[in-house]
Amino acid sequence: MKFVKSATWLFVIILGFGISCQPKEKAVGLLSSNAMVVSAHPLASEVGKDILQQGGNAIDAAIAVHMALAVVYPQAGNIGGGGFMVIREDNGAYHSLDYREKAPLAAGRDMYLDENGDALPEKSQNGHLASGVPGTVDGMVKAHEKLGSMEWSRLINPAIKLAEEGFELTENEAAYFTRASENLKKYSSVDPVHFTGKEWKAGNLFVQAQLATTLKLIRDQGRAGFYSGSVADFIVAEMERGGGIISLEDLEKYESTWRKPLVGDYKEATIITMGPPSSGGLILLQMLGILEDYPISNQKDAYADYLHLKTEMERRIFADRAAYMGDADFFPVPVAELLDKDYLSQRFTNFDSESATPSDLIMEGNILSMSEETTHFSIVDEQGNAVSCTTTLNGGMGSKVLVDGAGFILNNEMDDFSIKPGFPNMFGVLGGEANKIEPEKRMLSSMTPTILEKNGELFMVVGTPGGSTIPTSVFQAIVNVIEFDMNMQEAVNEKRFHSQWKPDVISYEKGFEGKEILELLQTKGHELSERGGIGRVDAILVREDGKLEGAADPRGMDAASGF
Structure with missing residues (x-):
């Protein structure tokens, strides 16, 4: 068995690899002794595992998985978007790579406002003007130059094969592609007939010849195969036909950058996560910093108290996000102050354990000195190197421009800027001056690729897509393991809750069976809203016996693959 799709419960027996069964009543992810890949698509996970088996390290596998997802998961996997990667080497060294998209040189703070100063979200969310300068290819080249071990071409070839020869669509993929074809036809300047030319059915072969050619140029020329030459000309021609503003100069000037990861502690665990321009790591560390002062339980009579506490934290911290978080190259994000224990305590002085605080009464804290279609994958190799990578086009199929x-789809990341102070983006998140549009600025994100250590050893690799729900979903997965003694698959399967500063609503997943818990939350003054799945957490846990547990989220077609 090469890959295993997540389900309500899961057993895996792979003879010859020392994998043991778990009790039937417990949901258990794929277990392996040596290495593990968990991603949003089984074919991409297989690509990563194959690279590891050929002697590649976790960074090599991450590059190959990233490129494969651009082929088999085009709604979020990409070469037309960007993301963040957190890396822990087996020697304990930490790295974080920021290959987030940038605003084009011709961008301006009022570019999505009409003559009356009213916001025009259609322009920031769909079509050519919605796209930032893509960062994925430059990011993967940077990762390879610093930490890769295999030849670049060997990492790109699996994606080329998938694009050139095609892959069979599942029923869900066929339905998604059929739904997406109308928007791709509407917003692309030239009808992408390989996407839109038929009503897709399960079993159809999906071939992407243009994308295969682009990937070959990236394989043969590296960065230059995307940011110059014919591919760059194609991007600029697309912009000119559709009224976009990305130029050849934008592409030539784009650079991803290595940043110092955010590192914090929660009880015995060390948390290594992404800093600005991602807000996710800050939100995660703020929430954990508050939580460690409160006893919590997932027992029925106490779980509502935990969810109430979590909601009140989220409201205050998302208010901080709107005021203080942005691209640190353009705005002095007060990271140390936001994570200071005294500051976090001050933020919670008006917390009432029995009553919800209306968001209108919540503002950002007093600092005295001065991003739902994404995808995530987690990888651990035989040496113990770990990669947590979250990448995105922003919305499903990004700007809907191919x-x-x-042959690739462009992002709609410009909507992650504050297009007007106080106006919500597509995920309902408010922003302010810190995240205003400026040329070459990176837009604020919620992506939260995270790695945990315990007693100095690798413990967990975790992340998820989900827009503003990303940091709260990662938070819940970590808490489920550390506080509620779940294994990784149980932690991933558990129904999720999300709230933010505004609106004053707790969203919870359909199928949550705790009616009494919901009623207790209502008595505390919370408004509840049932919704579909929240996030798709893909994670790896190093168990006490040393084996790796790969937990793929059952909310999607995510899959774990290991050996």
């Missing part, structure tokens, strides 16, 4: 001649 670059004619190059």
